[in-house]
Amino acid sequence: MTTKKLDPRAEIVAVARELDTAGLMPNKSGNLSCRTAGGFVITPSGIPYSALAPEQIVKFDEQGTPVQAGLRPSSEWRMHAAIYACRPDVSAIVHTHSPSATALACAGLDIPAFHYMIALAGGAIRCAPYATFGTAEIAAGAIAALEGRRAALLANHGVVAVGPSLAAAQAVAIEVENLAAQYLALRAAGLEPHVLDDSELARVIDKFTDYGRIAPGH
Numbered sequence: 001m002t003t004k005k006l007d008p009r010a011e012i013v014a015v016a017r018e019l020d021t022a023g024l025m026p027n028k029s030g031n032l033s034c035r036t037a038g039g040f041v042i043t044p045s046g047i048p049y050s051a052l053a054p055e056q057i058v059k060f061d062e063q064g065t066p067v068q069a070g071l072r073p074s075s076e077w078r079m080h081a082a083i084y085a086c087r088p089d090v091s092a093i094v095h096t097h098s099p100s101a102t103a104l105a106c107a108g109l110d111i112p113a114f115h116y117m118i119a120l121a122g123g124a125i126r127c128a129p130y131a132t133f134g135t136a137e138i139a140a141g142a143i144a145a146l147e148g149r150r151a152a153l154l155a156n157h158g159v160v161a162v163g164p165s166l167a168a169a170q171a172v173a174i175e176v177e178n179l180a181a182q183y184l185a186l187r188a189a190g191l192e193p194h195v196l197d198d199s200e201l202a203r204v205i206d207k208f209t210d211y212g213r214i215a216p217g218h
Contacts, residue, residue, distance in 0.1 A: 031074035075134035100180035114193035
């Protein structure tokens with residue numbers, strides 16, 4: 001028996017509502033996209049996720065041009081288009097304004113490899129320099145911070161997480177928020193985190209691959 005594959009637009013709506021309910025993308029903040037055969041699809045601008053419908057998801061072609069009239073895409077469509085153009089391993093992007101991670105981003109702080117679950121992001125999570133939302137500059141900063149990673153912070157803004165599927169990118173975004181909350185708690189208590197070295201982090205990443213938590217090659 002085969003399972004029917006969910007339409008990317010319907011999947012985006014479902015995940016957006018889950019992240020909204022969880023407080024990671026409240027109301028209209030953040031955005032989601034999925035790569036498609038002819039380009040990608042992305043959440044629209046200005047529509048609360050509780051009211052979002054699949055037909056409101058905006059389609060783009062491979063050149064980053066909208067292919068349907070009457071719908072305004074997320075203001076961060078340039079960032080999504082740029083990531084897809086330079087990261088063939090990425091098939092979905094989740095951009096959140098989750099509270100703890102955004103607090104760190106507003107301080108311009110990276111998240112060090114203080115917990116083994118940071119392996120889901122590929123290592124220490126970098127914070128990209130501040131740039132105005134919706135610009136080519138914020139897209140370039142995100143790409144640089146994502147090099148060799150599946151997540152990055154965006155200074156004074158939020159989080160971008162990527163993956164081979166929307167479910168994978170969602171899982172990374174959720175874990176980034178968990179790690180950010182733990183790191184904030186350590187800093188608030190005045191404690192110095194013990195940072196895992198590169199060799200141990202590599203071992204954890206290998207074990208995660210074996211367990212199927214990280215797709216091979218990503």
